[in-house]
Amino acid sequence: MLELKQVSKSYWGKKALDGVDLALGPGEIVGLFGENGAGKSTLMKCVFGFIRYKGAITLDGEPITNQNITRLSFATCEHSFFPNLSPESHRQFYQAHFPTFRDKRFRALMDFFELPYHKPAFNLSTGQKNQLEVILALSQGADYILMDEPFAGNDVFNREDFYKVLLGILEPNETVLLSTHLLEEVEHFIGRAVLLRQGQIVGDVTTMELEEQGKTLMDFVKEAYHYQSDRVIRALKDLTGEEEP
Numbered sequence: 601m602l603e604l605k606q607v608s609k610s611y612w613g614k615k616a617l618d619g620v621d622l623a624l625g626p627g628e629i630v631g632l633f634g635e636n637g638a639g640k641s642t643l644m645k646c647v648f649g650f651i652r653y654k655g656a657i658t659l660d661g662e663p664i665t666n667q668n669i670t671r672l673s674f675a676t677c678e679h680s681f682f683p684n685l686s687p688e689s690h691r692q693f694y695q696a697h698f699p700t701f702r703d704k705r706f707r708a709l710m711d712f713f714e715l716p717y718h719k720p721a722f723n724l725s726t727g728q729k730n731q732l733e734v735i736l737a738l739s740q741g742a743d744y745i746l747m748d749e750p751f752a753g754n755d756v757f758n759r760e761d762f763y764k765v766l767l768g769i770l771e772p773n774e775t776v777l778l779s780t781h782l783l784e785e786v787e788h789f790i791g792r793a794v795l796l797r798q799g800q801i802v803g804d805v806t807t808m809e810l811e812e813q814g815k816t817l818m819d820f821v822k823e824a825y826h827y828q829s830d831r832v833i834r835a836l837k838d839l840t841g842e843e844e845p
């Protein structure tokens with residue numbers, strides 16, 4: 601289990617995460633949602649120890665160190681691959697460094713996305729770079745796969761088909777935490793939705809619970825955010841100074 605207990609993070613005195621408690625169990629596929637600046641990327645960066653934070657993050661009760669960090673993998677829209685290396689060189693590097701590397705999955709996903717094996721990563725398009733990032737995170741052989749807006753800039757067919765493929769290849773003990781703004785696209789892929797607002801968890805629900813309540817993921821997010829549907833009209837009125845007809 602990946603567990604965050606009372607995790608807080610401030611940047612220059614301003615809170616980005618505020619007392620977050622979250623536990624992810626084996627095999628869960630969890631969507632992490634929230635408005636821009638809600639703290640989604642900060643939460644993931646804390647898990648990997650990229651930034652300092654207050655509170656505790658543990659993996660099966662142990663702190664995350666060099667001993668267990670390979671049980672986690674990360675796909676970020678900021679990209680973490682080596683720009684000068686080709687996908688094939690990444691494959692060889694991962695195979696040498698991660699005993700759990702899933703070569704068959706790597707090749708299957710490379711074929712699915714039709715990525716070139718021998719082109720340096722910096723020569724790939726933005727969408728292809730995202731694909732390589734995701735392929736590496738999924739092939740590392742990690743138990744916990746965290747993805748932060750992995751497909752910002754990818755076309756809709758690629759994204760939708762990818763989620764279907766992902767559901768087909770994930771093994772029952774693999775856990776995914778996926779941050780995205782594309783609620784509708786991942787609604788049928790995830791089993792649980794966690795909602796962040798101003799650094800705090802304001803919603804945590806399984807998709808089965810939503811179904812029982814007859815709600816969509818969008819309903820849930822709007823409710824938890826107290827979304828005001830007249831926001832646009834009010835903003836336009838303020839900007840143009842015009843009264844409503």
Ligand SMILES: Nc1ncnc2c1ncn2[C@@H]1O[C@H](COP(=O)(O)OP(=O)(O)OP(=O)(O)O)[C@@H](O)[C@H]1O
Binds near residue numbers: 640
């Ligand atoms: N390096 C930084 N220095 C200062 N403030 C930061 C830094 N990184 C993030 N922040 C601030 O922390 C808060 C949370 O940012 P974060 O990137 O975690 O949000 P997010 O939910 O991932 O947003 P988005 O959906 O826009 O990617 C924001 O107010 C942001 O401005």
